[in-house]
Amino acid sequence: MESLNLPLTTRRWFIAIGFAASTLLLIPLHQWILGTLVAVATLILIWRDPEPRLRRRLSVLFGCLAILAITDINPSLSNANFLQLGIPFTLVLVIPWIIGRFGGVEEREVIRYRFWPKRWRRADVVYTILSVPLAWGILSFYSWANLAWFDHELFRNWTLPEIADESEIRRLFIGINLVGIWDELFFINTVYALLRSLFRFPVAN
Numbered sequence: 001m002e003s004l005n006l007p008l009t010t011r012r013w014f015i016a017i018g019f020a021a022s023t024l025l026l027i028p029l030h031q032w033i034l035g036t037l038v039a040v041a042t043l044i045l046i047w048r049d050p051e052p053r054l055r056r057r058l059s060v061l062f063g064c065l066a067i068l069a070i071t072d073i074n075p076s077l078s079n080a081n082f083l084q085l086g087i088p089f090t091l092v093l094v095i096p097w098i099i100g101r102f103g104g105v106e107e108r109e110v111i112r113y114r115f116w117p118k119r120w121r122r123a124d125v126v127y128t129i130l131s132v133p134l135a136w137g138i139l140s141f142y143s144w145a146n147l148a149w150f151d152h153e154l155f156r157n158w159t160l161p162e163i164a165d166e167s168e169i170r171r172l173f174i175g176i177n178l179v180g181i182w183d184e185l186f187f188i189n190t191v192y193a194l195l196r197s198l199f200r201f202p203v204a205n
Helices: 010-026 032-047 052-069 079-101 122-150 166-196
Strands: none
Touching (some): 010 032, 010 052, 052 079
16 A cells, blocks of 8 residues: 655644654553653644544554553463453454454555565565574674673563473463564554555654
8 A cells, every 4th residue: 555655744743752752651661640641632633633544543553552551561471461461462453453444445455464475575585584693693682782781681571480380481482472473463564554654664664
């Protein structure tokens, strides 16, 4: 689907800043009052925008933001936490897709889940080959840098007890892979797809 390539008016700059700020305040920082105020102010700007497709698609993104904001996102490996995270994580993938299905042909083309390219370009092949060593190198550097410079615990969030049983190891393996898949489906196929349908690539990216 072709992007609308909407111009970035002053209002839309404030919308972009407000969306980023409310996401940061509500999800990682848990600043509910300030985050909610910023989100409401941003939604008012969105609803005052003259472009109906922008109003509709950014409102969908704010709906996803609201779902994730009330979700207790933590790295516990318990079965209960898998369910607690799995339900809202699934909702933010399914709800925008369903809304697009019933929004007419134009909306239906925005969010698409394609697991195999229609045709392989040379860049696709090169990227696929390079992705494994690049991922290993970047994660190795990230791990080393955190220990060497910050002793930060972020990269040790998903941990196992000293004596772990097979079910815990299995849940760790499944959890890490599911979160990785969800990252791509949500941030690329949903969030980026909606933003790219409205704005030029540098803005959406």
